[in-house]
Amino acid sequence: MSRAPGLRLDALLWGVVMLGCTLLLAGQWLGGAPVDTRITTLVPDSPATPLIERAEKHQSQAFESRILLLISGPESAEKLDALKRALRDSGSIATLSSDDLTRPDAALSPYRYRLLADSLAEKDADAWRQRGLSRLFTPGVDASLKKDPFGLLDAWLEARLDGPVTVEDGKPGVTQGGTRWQLISAELAGSPYAMDVQRKLTAALGDFEAAHPELDVLRAGLVFHAAAGARQGKREVTTIGLGSLLGIVLLLMAVFRRPGVLASLLLSVASGITFALPLTWWLFGTLNLLTLAFGASLIGIAVDYALHLQCARQLHPGRSLSRLWPGLTLGLVSSLAAYLLQLATPLPGLHQMATFAALGLLGAWLTTRLWLPLLPQRTHPATWPIAARLDRLRLPRRAAPWWSGLGLVGVVAVVLMATRLTPSDDLRALNPSSPALIDQQRQVQTLLERPGGQRYLIATADDAEMLLAKLERLDQSLTPLVEQHRLGGYRHLAQSVPPQVVQDKNLARVRDLYDQAVPELLDDAGLPAALADTLTSPLKSVPYLTPSTWLDSPAGQADAALWLSGATPTAALVLLEDADPEAISALQTLAAETPGLYYHDRVAAISAQFTRLREHISRWLALALVGLAIIFMIRYRRRAWRVLLPPVGAVVVTLGVFAAAGVGITLFHLLGLLLVLGIGLDAGIFSTEHPDDPAAWLAISLSCASSLLAFGLLAFSATPALHFLGTTCLTGLAASWLLVPFSRGAPARLPSTDASATSR
Amino acid sequence: MLLIRHAALAVALTLVAAAPAAQAEDASAAELPAIELSQCARFTQEREMADLDTTLKSTGYFLRRDDALIWQTTRPVDDRVRLAADNPDLPRALKVMLPVLTGLLDGNWEALQEHFAVKRPDAERDTPDAWQARLVPLDDAVAERLERIDAAGGERVETLKIRFANADRITLRLTPADCATLAAETETP
Structure with missing residues (x-):
């Protein structure tokens, strides 16, 4: 075998390149170069893309660490406490939001006169008076005559909470078909993808279910899917992964019987990856794990080059390797052509995958070409008989029936x-x-009457106030869809924080009704008429409820997913529930016709x-x-x-x-x-x-x-x-x-x- | 996702009286006086409103009908409220206080002890005909609204003094009444 000085120099140069790539990769790794898992990076940019990315990120931050459990069965209310204890003790739960002790109305108290529920806005002064009296004389309510004689805040909260969740004996839950489901909602103590969180949570729930087989337990939350996925992945890695690795090693060992040959095959694939990884990362700025996973499997072809070379060296130790290069080169060119053509597509995801696979193949090929011939070679006598036996699997000379079959x-x-x-x-x-x-x-989702929200509208505007007004205007288009039962429902922040125009209108209506109803209320209750001034004085100066005030309050934190602040343009989400095809097309048309409104499914x-x-x-x-x-x-x-x-x-x-x-x-x-x-x-x-x-x-x-x-x-x-x-x-x-x-x-x-x- | 957010909000907002079932060590259920269930009664109510420095008096009666408690104020106004968990018009705060209220009227100590530490300030002098009990909320959420409840009575609960966290007070005095008469009054208001 010739080992020309030129070849040695090339091998040395390739070694320098490999070293450079290794250093670059180490630098990227240690420097925390960005890794991406977003599917949206696969698509070409559109005007809404950064917005959608913001929305998706925002959504996942808000929801991914939450879980919901529903429990029913004999004495479920009592056993609920045992489950809560088990969850707390497991260390997988940071807070049980269903045991949240924060009084939500405190935060809204100063703004109540600007928040008028439809149910109250529609009523006349007489109805308001009646409502005020009822609140005054019913025991058990700490109704503040001074602050809120007509229960504005109660009505507002009632409207905001028009859902199936009710509290029985201090325990939240839903009742359906005579069955009471106890509800637990909780915040995880860590990422839903964290193995220890998954393990502790599933163990605590599993133990509880085993101890109470008579109970039905329903779960919802990303962590359960992630845990099931991780379990499955682990199982498959140990069975399929180990199985295939063992199979490959056994196969190659059976044929070559030399660990050195095995190592040389591995070397070529490893250098392919070492070449492709840092360069792709550097070229694209980020590395998308999705494209990487498939790119890596395509590099699997790279082992071909080393296999052909090693088989030739094993079976024909004396023969020149030069007769191999045309085939190997054509093999590389054909694969490169197939992959690099994907660069012509307009899809960034494919570009990255193609670049990665092409660079990987090139790296593996260069290693095979430049390094492998330099490695010492010892043939094993067992290889030749195996090849000879395999060689007998050929078409016979009279192969017409075979060709017909084919x-x-x-x-x-x-x-x-x-x-x-x-x-x-x-x-x-x-x-x-x-x-x-x-x-x-x-x-x-069915029990809580909240189908999963995979669809939303993204609205943008120059400032928060204009955005709220825009959201509120959407009601005109969305409410009819809900009333026609084409759209299950929708949520946006303007429902919790009305735009200032609406808050002004509400306050005017409240002042008007106070003027009419307060004197009569006091008179009926037998209270001094002079109290009227005291009751109406809080209405003189009422602050506006702003998105930031609401979102910072304990109750408003749950709305955080609806508001994308902190970057321009100011954007907000309208979360949409189940929609039929007609509603979907109506939503798409609405988005297309409204500037700064995007529909995303x-x-x-x-x-x-x-x-x-x-x-x-x-x-x-x-x-x-x-x-x-x-x-x-x-x-x-x-x-x-x-x-x-x-x-x-x-x-x-x-x-x-x-x-x-x-x-x-x-x-x-x-x-x-x-x-x-x-x-x-x-x-x-x-x-x-x-x-x-x-x-x-x-x-x-x-x-x-x-x-x-x-x-x-x-x-x-x-x-x-x-x-x-x-x-x-x-x-x-x-x-x-x-x-x-x-x-x-x-x-x-x-x-x-x-x-x-x-x-x- | 949406459902989790919404449920969390709903739970947070409705949960004013969610109490862990920690048992009060102050008095065991067995030590507490046995009280007969008040099917109906006449009441006088005094609501002291601290911030207005005013007291509002009212009288009326209550009676049970199915699962509900009909709270009928007759003076100074005629007002009837159906106190039941399924009444959508009730203020949310009252809905969660409902089990407390019915527990008090029923003298159901066991139910009350889920939410309150029941103390006997004058246990030595208490007799089955004259006793006092003080209920202090176990749960922060209830304590945020309600400071304490003082109950007193004999065979039945006779007075209830509810002291709210905002310094308002409600004093209820109950006198037994003939349920049939009250029912008839209710039918013909």
Whole structure:
């Protein structure tokens, strides 16, 4: 084997680059360079995007650490205390908001004359007088005749709290169909993703449920989904993850029997990641974990290069490696072409993923090219017999029936694809939570009459006052939708903090009614008429209730999610409940026609995003294949089909299988197909370059088998996205491997043609 | 998300009398005088309003009907309130005070001890015919509104003095009455 000084210099230079990348990565890591998990970064920027990001962040901060529990059954009220104790003792709960002792009305007290509930505004002076008298003579109420003879604040709070939650015996809950559900709402002691919080909480709840099997316990909150997801993830990491790792190690050890070879394979993949990670991070400023996860799996193809090199060195220790480079280079070019074409799409998320995968492949390829030949090599006698035995798996000379079978499979698959293949962008299919948990969450929402708010309007204005006025004006469009039962309901801050114009109007109406009702009230109650001045004096100067005053108050903190202050423009959310399609289109029209108003449907937005990603990937992939076909035709002429058969055939068969099984194609299936295509291309190229070389066939088989173990086993994952990726790889890689013998053809029919090819 | 926020708000706002079931150590239920349930009674009520330095007197009667307590003021005004958890027109504060009020009228010490420490200021001199008890809220939320309740009576509760945190006071004096007569009065107001 030649070890030219030039090669050593290149290897040294590559070592310097690797060192630089490692240092850059360490710097980024230690310097806390931003990591991103937002799905919105996948979409191209639109005028509303920063707003939506603010809204999403705000929402998750406000809600993600809350939980709700509903308990029913015999003596549930008594057992509730035991559960509360258990939750407190577990250390997973910071506060039990349902035991909140803060009196909410104190904060609103000075502003009450500017807050007029509709129920009171509609009544006349006589009704006000009657209400005042009733409050005066009913025992048990600390009704302040001086401050609030007509119970303005009570009426206001009553209207704000028009919900199913009632307090019985000092315990909040809901009653439905004769069943009393006790309610616990709590704030977690940490992040819902924190393992110890999840563990303590689920243990405390689990123990309680085990001790009281007669009780029904319903739970709602992000932490339960996160905990279930983490449990599932952990289980799968230990079963699927360890299983595949063990499988790959065993497979490679069985073939090569040299730990050094294994290490060299790992080295090439590791340097691919070391090359790609810091550069992508640096190029894009942030690193999106979603794109990273899929980019990393695409780098899995990188192991191909090292496999081909090591198989050749093991089986032909004396032969020059130069005959390998054309195939390896073409393999790299074809994969780079497929990925880099994604840069032409307008989707930032795809750019990052493509850049990461392309850089990773390049890094792994350079390591294979520059470092691996320099590593000492010791062959093992067991490798050759394995390759020889594998080499017998070839098409016989008279292979007509095989070809007919293949043709039939191809035709059936194409027909199925054309007639039955459907895309699927339904996010629900991707929800990793168990149906039981989703059902519980839904039951809680139904009982509390609060369906999950995935939709909202974002309103912006120049200042807070204009924004409140804008929100209040929206009532004219939204109330009819609610009255027609097209929209379940909605919430915005102007309901709690009316704009100043409305507060002025309210105060004027209150003054008017005070003037009429107070003298009569005093007269009826037998109180001195002189008290009238005392009663009306608080109305002379009444401060405005402002958003900040309300949001800073204990009761107003719950509205924090509705108001996005602290950045320009001032923005607010209108949280929307369930809406029918007509209401949705009305909301969209409203947003389109109103300047500074945006409609956002979280689920629909992500679904649409997935659809766009899926369409873009398919389109550019098809284009890349056409381009590659041209390159292959230039190099291989009439043998070009041999290169294309394993990757394209595998994709056709996989899609045919999914069509036959009625599986909708999601973005994750497509990402799996990218991997299948990459590995299939390498297989096609090498089986065409070296049709009679057992080393190439061994490397192809090992590449398919290790990728099958690494990604195909994900088919057994209960997480839908991983399951889809897995089933695709399982079917596609198996098909790809089975198609290689067709590419290779019968033995010794096509002599190796690239003896003249040199790499340098 | 929306539902959590809303429920939290609702709970925060409605929860004025949520009390942990800590038992008062001051007097056990067994030591407290047995009181007959007042199905109905006539009352005189004095409401002392500290900030107005005025006392408001009223008279009337109450009686039980189904799950509700009908509170009928006859003087100085004619006003009837149906005290029941399902009455949407009741002030929220009163709704949560309702179990306390009915517990007092029923002499249901066990129920009251969930919310109050029941003390016997003059236990030695108390007899079944003449006793006194002082109820101090266990729970901060109740204590924020209510300072204490003094109850006195014999076979039945006869006087209730409710002292609110804002220094207002309500004194209720109850006299037994014939329920049928009151019921008839209620039917023909």
